[in-house]
Amino acid sequence: xxxxxxxxxxDSNKFEMNFSAEEFENACSRAYKANKDKxxxxxxxxxxxxxxxxxxxxxxxxxxxxxxxxxxxSGYPQALNDLDLDVIAQPQLDADEIKKGEDVVIRATVLCxxxxxxxxxxxxxxxxxxxxxxxxxxxxRLERERKRGARMETVEDRPxxxxxxxxxxxxxxxxxxxxxxxKGENFELKLGSGxxxxxxxxxxxxxxxxxxxxxxxxxxxxxQAEELAGADAVFKVKIHEIKTEILPELDDDFASDVSxxxxxxxxxxxxxxxxxxxxxxxxxxxxKDRLLESVYKNNGLELPExxxxxxxxxxxxxxxxxxxxxxxxxxQYLQFSGTSMKDLRAQTKEDAEKxxxxxxxxxGIINQEKIEATEEEIEKEIAxxxxxxxxxxxQVKNMIGGDTRYFADDVQTxxxxxxxxxxxxxxxxxxxxxxxxxxxxSDN
Numbered sequence: 001x002x003x004x005x006x007x008x009x010x011d012s013n014k015f016e017m018n019f020s021a022e023e024f025e026n027a028c029s030r031a032y033k034a035n036k037d038k039x040x041x042x043x044x045x046x047x048x049x050x051x052x053x054x055x056x057x058x059x060x061x062x063x064x065x066x067x068x069x070x071x072x073x074s075g076y077p078q079a080l081n082d083l084d085l086d087v088i089a090q091p092q093l094d095a096d097e098i099k100k101g102e103d104v105v106i107r108a109t110v111l112c113x114x115x116x117x118x119x120x121x122x123x124x125x126x127x128x129x130x131x132x133x134x135x136x137x138x139x140x141r142l143e144r145e146r147k148r149g150a151r152m153e154t155v156e157d158r159p160x161x162x163x164x165x166x167x168x169x170x171x172x173x174x175x176x177x178x179x180x181x182x183k184g185e186n187f188e189l190k191l192g193s194g195x196x197x198x199x200x201x202x203x204x205x206x207x208x209x210x211x212x213x214x215x216x217x218x219x220x221x222x223x224q225a226e227e228l229a230g231a232d233a234v235f236k237v238k239i240h241e242i243k244t245e246i247l248p249e250l251d252d253d254f255a256s257d258v259s260x261x262x263x264x265x266x267x268x269x270x271x272x273x274x275x276x277x278x279x280x281x282x283x284x285x286x287x288k289d290r291l292l293e294s295v296y297k298n299n300g301l302e303l304p305e306x307x308x309x310x311x312x313x314x315x316x317x318x319x320x321x322x323x324x325x326x327x328x329x330x331x332q333y334l335q336f337s338g339t340s341m342k343d344l345r346a347q348t349k350e351d352a353e354k355x356x357x358x359x360x361x362x363x364g365i366i367n368q369e370k371i372e373a374t375e376e377e378i379e380k381e382i383a384x385x386x387x388x389x390x391x392x393x394x395q396v397k398n399m400i401g402g403d404t405r406y407f408a409d410d411v412q413t414x415x416x417x418x419x420x421x422x423x424x425x426x427x428x429x430x431x432x433x434x435x436x437x438x439x440x441x442s443d444n
Contacts, residue, residue, distance in 0.1 A: 001071070003079035006107065011114050011304050017079050019071050019104045027067035035066065064098055072106070079108070086113040089306045111306050118364035120298035121420055126291050127429040129283035133275045138268060141275060142250060145258060150245040159206045160242045162192040166204055167241040170215075174233045181225065181335060182233070186240065196336065204237065213237045220338030224331070229338075284421070291420050292358055301357045311352035312345055362416040369419060373411035381407040 001023065007014040019027075032051040041049035041057065055062055072093075080087060091108040098104055152165065160166055166189050172182025191201050203215045215235040223229035248254050255267035320330045334341060365371070373381075379393075385407070386396045400406070 001075045001078060003082045005083065011112055012109065013083075013085060013112055014107065014109045015079060015083055015085075016105055016107045017072075017075050019075060019106070021101055021103055023071065024067060024098075024104045027070040028063045030070055031063035031066035035063070060100065061098065068095070068104070068106070071104070075106075076108070080110075085110060087111065088113055088304070088310055111304055113363065114301075114303060114307065114360050115367075116299070116301055116360055116364050118295070118299060118361050118368060121295045121361070121365055122423045123425055124291050124294050124298075124420065124423075125425045125427055126287045126294070128426050129286045129429070130280060131283065133272060133279050138272050138275065141271060142268070146247045146250060146254070147245065149248045149254070149258065152243045153246045155242040155244050156209070159208050160191060160239070161205060163190065163245070165190045165243045166207075166239055167243070168204070169238040169240070170235045172233050172235045174228065174231055179225075179228065179233070181332075182235070197338065200235065204239065207239055209239055209242050211239045213239065222340065222343060223338045224334035224340055287424070287426070288417050288421050291424050292361070292417065293354075295361055295420060296354060296357050299357075299361060301360055303353065303356055303360065307356050308349065308353045311356040312348050315348050315352050315355070316344065362413050365416045365419060366412045369416070371412050371415050371419065373408040373415070377411045378404050378407050381411055 001020075002018045003015055004018070005013065005015050029051070032054070036049065036051070036054070037047040039049055039054050039058070040046070041053060044050075044053075051063075076091070079085075087110045089111045091110045093106060093108055095104065095106045155164065168187050168189060169185045170183065170187065172179055189195060189201065189204070191205055193201070195201070197217055197219060199217045200215055204213060207213055213236075215237050217233055217235065219228045219231050219233060221230045248257075250264065252263050255261050255264040259267045259270070261267040261270060316330075319333075323330060323333050328336075333339075334344065339347075382396050382404070383393050385391075386393045391399075
């Protein structure tokens, strides 16, 4: 197969793939062998009819479509590699009439990763974000550590209250009829968590195990299930059990249980050091994000709409994966949050455009500054990836078949962000910023 450009016009490129007559004939032969069992020909056992006879009966082009797909499976990626194209969408394909014994020419029009000249990415000003961890923040972290060690205990001597977890069965009714997606059994609901639509959880506070409660709610006007949008509904709820968290005492025993230290004071001192390092690392990440945002504004890039749509798809897929870890489907999330898929895409699109633009910016800086990934850096990236996913380095290398571009791209991208940061001008923050305490990452 030989690939050559027809048109090279920036984001959109057109090229042709020329497959020799021999390559096409071999692909047709493979298509025949893969499909010969599907043809019934009088006088021949199943799968034994000669190819020529099948072609005479069903048409000379009977195997052409599969043969073309076969050629494209390996030929298209090879063409992209040979022509050094980084595409962001499926190609538009067309071909000349196929004639037996002649080369096959397939043309592809592709939308490519945009190449842009990036400006104003050196000497960008950014406010310093470094802050000292306070004793109050240390105490908050210790409280969260206590909650991690909490045990759930059944409540028998009082009604339910906020922050309790209730085990419930529920069935939803609209106009006296049960509706789809409104039923659950032995569902664990933390009161005050906001998991359900407004008003639902409030009506379960002050109840006892064994109670049967009619929960009256009104669905949001913008609700995923159109038949429920703005509708009044009743959930019949059975409370099986009420549970509450029992926290461990904050003492030396607690410290020795959760750390290598024997006393609470030693543990607190070490924990505060950890928190300060985390705060400093977060400060750097915040500054890098703000610098990238500034470079984004400095350049005002116009991107292909398809690239933004692809990034939107990617971000929604990431949300879907996060929800799966929480035991929710995307449909359930949309239903519980009262959001439609159209609204979700609209909400995501602005961030998707920024993320897509950031990729273009960083790729441009990589090219302009000739940023490369060394073999040692790529090896470390592979090793870190292997450790993260519980694989050996050899397993990862076998999976990628020697193609380390993905890992090299990650290294180069990180180095490009570091380049912007290292060449930035750090200025003192505003008084308002100075007064804000160091922020902590959520434990959720």
